[in-house]
Amino acid sequence: MSFSILQHQSHIPSQFIWPDDERPGAETPPPLDVPPVDLGGFLSGDPEAVANAARLIDQACRSHGFFLLVNHGIDAALIDRVHAATTSFFAMPLADKERAHRKPGEPCGYASSFTDRFSSKLPWKETLSFRYSADPNLAGIVQTYFSQTMGEDYKAFGRVVEEYCSEMSGVCLKVMEVLGISLGVGADWFREFFKGNDSIMRLNYYPACQEAHAALGTGPHCDPTSLTILHQDQVAGLQVFVDQQWHSITPNPHAFVVNIGDTFMALSNGIYKGCLHRAVVNGAAARKSLAFFLCPKTDRIVRPPPQLGGARLYPDFTWAALLEFTQKHYRADAKTLDAFVAWLQRDS
Numbered sequence: 071m072s073f074s075i076l077q078h079q080s081h082i083p084s085q086f087i088w089p090d091d092e093r094p095g096a097e098t099p100p101p102l103d104v105p106p107v108d109l110g111g112f113l114s115g116d117p118e119a120v121a122n123a124a125r126l127i128d129q130a131c132r133s134h135g136f137f138l139l140v141n142h143g144i145d146a147a148l149i150d151r152v153h154a155a156t157t158s159f160f161a162m163p164l165a166d167k168e169r170a171h172r173k174p175g176e177p178c179g180y181a182s183s184f185t186d187r188f189s190s191k192l193p194w195k196e197t198l199s200f201r202y203s204a205d206p207n208l209a210g211i212v213q214t215y216f217s218q219t220m221g222e223d224y225k226a227f228g229r230v231v232e233e234y235c236s237e238m239s240g241v242c243l244k245v246m247e248v249l250g251i252s253l254g255v256g257a258d259w260f261r262e263f264f265k266g267n268d269s270i271m272r273l274n275y276y277p278a279c280q281e282a283h284a285a286l287g288t289g290p291h292c293d294p295t296s297l298t299i300l301h302q303d304q305v306a307g308l309q310v311f312v313d314q315q316w317h318s319i320t321p322n323p324h325a326f327v328v329n330i331g332d333t334f335m336a337l338s339n340g341i342y343k344g345c346l347h348r349a350v351v352n353g354a355a356a357r358k359s360l361a362f363f364l365c366p367k368t369d370r371i372v373r374p375p376p377q378l379g380g381a382r383l384y385p386d387f388t389w390a391a392l393l394e395f396t397q398k399h400y401r402a403d404a405k406t407l408d409a410f411v412a413w414l415q416r417d418s
């Protein structure tokens with residue numbers, strides 16, 4: 071089975087139909103007021119621009135953890151090339167995409183709901199996820215992955231997505247400087263923590279859906295990772311749950327949507343929060359988004375900077391343990407961290 075077959079049927083299979091109280095419905099929710107953070111201004115060192123960026127990020131991250139990054143310095147042509155590569159990957163016949171098949175319990179590879187570990191409330195989407203590492207010893211990891219799984223024809227594809235990941239890793243480290251300043255621990259602490267990060271990139275493809283109001287592209291979840299940098303195409307779909315209601319995030323090709331994930335929430339000792347978000351699908355148009363999930367090195371101990379003070383909200387853990395928990399034991403939601411802590415402490 072594949073989406074290209076399902077799209078020609080008048081109804082979608084019941085596994086894709088979400089319960090009444092969880093489905094998006096016909097109305098587009100009000101837009102979320104997400105502050106635009108001027109990264110170029112911050113990097114210029116101008117004291118007013120630095121203070122402004124830190125203030126906007128602080129306000130956003132204390133309430134919902136979402137903000138826009140503008141004047142980010144990433145070449146628009148590179149972003150376009152990754153969108154084009156994404157379109158051509160998902161346009162291939164299923165058998166070709168399956169060469170990168172994602173195995174159950176693993177974070178990387180091609181996945182669709184037809185290969186999902188769940189059997190209800192299925193997402194109407196296909197994804198291609200892969201590992202990126204900023205460790206110089208692992209340079210070329212993305213290109214190697216694509217050459218090995220998809221064949222030598224995929225070398226150019228690997229090169230363009232590797233370049234994009236490397237740029238995203240760089241942007242994340244700059245955002246870490248702002249987060250360090252806004253949390254009062256200085257520009258270096260979080261940037262150093264994520265040096266040599268071991269991150270995940272995911273290309274999301276949401277086919278047009280004939281019952282879009284009853285389905286979801288990505289169900290409500292919080293990201294277990296540290297920081298997400300998302301570029302969405304012109305088709306709206308990202309929604310965020312703030313103040314007990316869903317809000318949309320209007321596409322802006324010049325901006326990245328950034329959000330805090332559970333691991334950063336733990337690193338900030340709960341001061342900064344992520345929040346539930348989801349992606350709705352569209353009745354007429356397919357939608358794409360490019361998501362870079364910043365993660366620490368897998369064995370790095372996640373522990374807030376001592377300068378933050380205050381009673382610890384979460385025990386020490388490694389990203390490897392949280393990743394395993396969300397891949398094998400738990401479907402990420404608003405309570406992932408609490409459930410993870412209970413799981414960590416289950417035998418003690």
Ligand SMILES: O=C(O)CCC(=O)C(=O)O
Pocket residue numbers: 272274288293300302307308309347348349358359361
């Ligand atoms: O496609 C989107 O806008 C959101 C994607 C997302 O939340 C995810 O991949 O975790």
